[in-house]
Amino acid sequence: MIEVRSLTRRYGSVVAVDELTFDVAPGVVTAFLGRNGAGKSTTLRMxxxxxxxxxxxARVDGRAYADLPAPLHAVGALLDSSAPHPGRTGRDHLRWLAASNRIPSRRVADVLRLVDLSADAGRRVRGYSLGMRQRLGIAAALLGDPPVLLLDEPTNGLDPEGIRWLRGFLRDLAAEGRTVVVSSHLMGEVGLTADHLLVVGRGRLLADMPLAEFVAGQGGPRLRVRTPEPERLAGVLRATGAEVDLAGGALAVGGIAERRLGEVAARHGIPLLELRRDGARSLEDAFLALTAPVPTAAPREEVARP
Structure with missing residues (x-):
């Protein structure tokens, strides 16, 4: 269990994390989402x-990380895949971590096998690809067989086979009752992996709920529209306040009813080849809608007084 209460981090006048409060429960994969600069990495570092x-x-099982008697046995983390010394072999990097945390050396072979890195364990890290470095970082996080895992962009550099493996592996770990937190910008992958979402923006908590509830709450029904004049129709619809995305020759339109859309198109003489509901928005749509920057009002001009 992870417990965060009123967590705040300021850098001078900049507030990177602003009064965050949330819990992360075991048994589910929790995705920690936010745009660049939202405060995700700072929160994980704290x-x-x-x-x-x-x-x-910020506590793990009721204790601050610094107070844990055996940190790698309690929390496994991957924040930076470039952390291992480039002159060490992958195996020696894990051996060093194991020895410094009183983890049996036989565990090194176990985690190398888990991440499919056994054949390259004798190579120096400087010769590893980005995907291999990610696998080594995941192996290091698993070394102490911890009940809590914090992984920042773990799919970065992995090939499709590796991404599929990691997806199933994380869900298996959660099914064992572990607390699994994954930070990622890949909304499609998050949608296939996560059960619960924490969304932050400008350092503040914007959402803390199951993934399905988040998508249903943030995303309304969209319309799929096909026309010989997609660019023109998109401009006309945006002028009415509708949200329009061009995708594969069709328009995905939100914020306007079918009848109103048809009337607008007819008034401008734009023929429609297809108009139908396209179901709920995707996780990406819902995330972007919630975290969209709030436009700042332009300063008012001072009126000269006589």
Missing amino acids: LLGLDRPTGGT
């Missing part, structure tokens, strides 16, 4: 004791 909070607390 959970791991790498950054000191300006205020609030």
Whole structure:
């Protein structure tokens, strides 16, 4: 169990994390989402004791990370796949971590096998591809067989086979009762892997709910429209306030009813080849809608007084 209470981090006048409060329960895969600069990495670093909070607390099983007697036995983390020394072999990197955390050396062979890196364990890390470095980072996170896993962009650099393996592996770990937190920008992959979402924006918590509930709540029905004049129709619809995306020669339209869309197209003499409901929005649509930057009002001009 992860418990975050009023967690805050300021860098001078900049508030990177602003009063975050949430729990992460075991038994599900929780995705930690946010746009670049939303505060995700800073939050994870505070959970791991790498950054000191300006205020609030972040605890794992009731303790701050620095107070855990055997950290790698409690929390496994992957924040930066470039962390291993490039001159060490993959096997020696894991041996060093195991020895410094009183983990039996036989565990090294186990995790190398789990991440399919046994054949390359004797190579120096400087010769690893990005995907191999990711696998090594995942192996290091698993070394202490921890009940809590924090993985930042774990699919980065993995090939399709590796991504599929990781997806199933994370779900298996959650099914064992572990607490699994994954930060990612790949919405499609998150939709296939995660059960629960934490969404942050500008350092604040925007959503804490099951994935299916999030998509249903943020995304309304969309319309699929095909026309010989997609660019023209898109401009006309946007002028009415509708949301329009061009995808594969068709328009995905939200914020307008079918009848109203038909009337607008007819008034402008734009023929429609297809008009139908396209179901609920995707996770990506819902995420972008929730985290869209709020436009700032232009400053008012001062009126000269006589």
